[in-house]
Amino acid sequence: MKVFAISDLHLSINNPKPMDIFGPIWENYIDKIFDDWKSKVSEDDIVLLAGDFSWAIKLEDTKSDFDLMKDLPGKKIIIRGNHDYWWKSISSVRGVLPQNFYAIQNDSLTFGDYIICGTRGWVIPDDNKSSEEDIKIYKRELIRLQLTLENATRLRKEGQKLICMLHYPPYNFKEEDSEFTSLLEKYKVDCVVYGHLHAYLKQHRVLDKNGIRYYLTSCDLVDNKLIEIY
Secondary structure, eight states: OOEEEEBOOOBOSSSOOOGGGGOGGGTTHHHHHHHHHHHHOOTTOEEEEOSOOBOOSSGGGGHHHHHHHTTSSSEEEEOOOTTOTTOOOHHHHHHHOOTTEEEOSSSEEEETTEEEEEEOOOOOOOTTTOOHHHHHHHHHHHHHHHHHHHHHHHHOOTTOEEEEEESSOSSOTTOOOOHHHHHHHHTTOSEEEEOOOOTTSOOOSEEEETTEEEEEOBGGGGTTOOEEOO
16 A cells, blocks of 8 residues: 645636646646556556645535546545635535545544544744634644644554645744644654645755654646656
């Protein structure tokens, strides 16, 4: 069983929103992702999708986006991104997922040698720029991160790798320690997969920090190819 990751697909079958206006890397990007996916992934493998799955506003409008991907091989695990406006209650999301799609929210999943948990995250506060609303959401996401990590810890068996999915990066642009990274270290996470950032930003795509490996997997930053995590 291998573990792959890619994020920020921004699918828009029923909500036409062409991504190629953001540059040539987005031209036919879905075809490129799917071709790479089919060349790498087997039915027993896992693919982590760390947020911004669909531009849909309503849950029912995601059906065509999920249908587009349902026949791709592997177990597909998703978390919510900042543009996943269709994502309301976790029960309603799970109610529409095709076979071999799994959603995580305040909990975790176990697959063989891997425990996978995750939450959306939020922008790391800046004392000079953060609004009260941003700080409120940030603190709420810290609680959600702790909930998912606690759940994973209860399920974790000796020898299992703990993977945490976030949508937002868990540190600022200087890659400094944060309350997010402190929690990840406290619960002995092995690696973190995140997205949200795009090609016009400079950031390490793979970073080793305090014993944890961090993977930035926004599709345009990884040349529309899945990244092998394990």
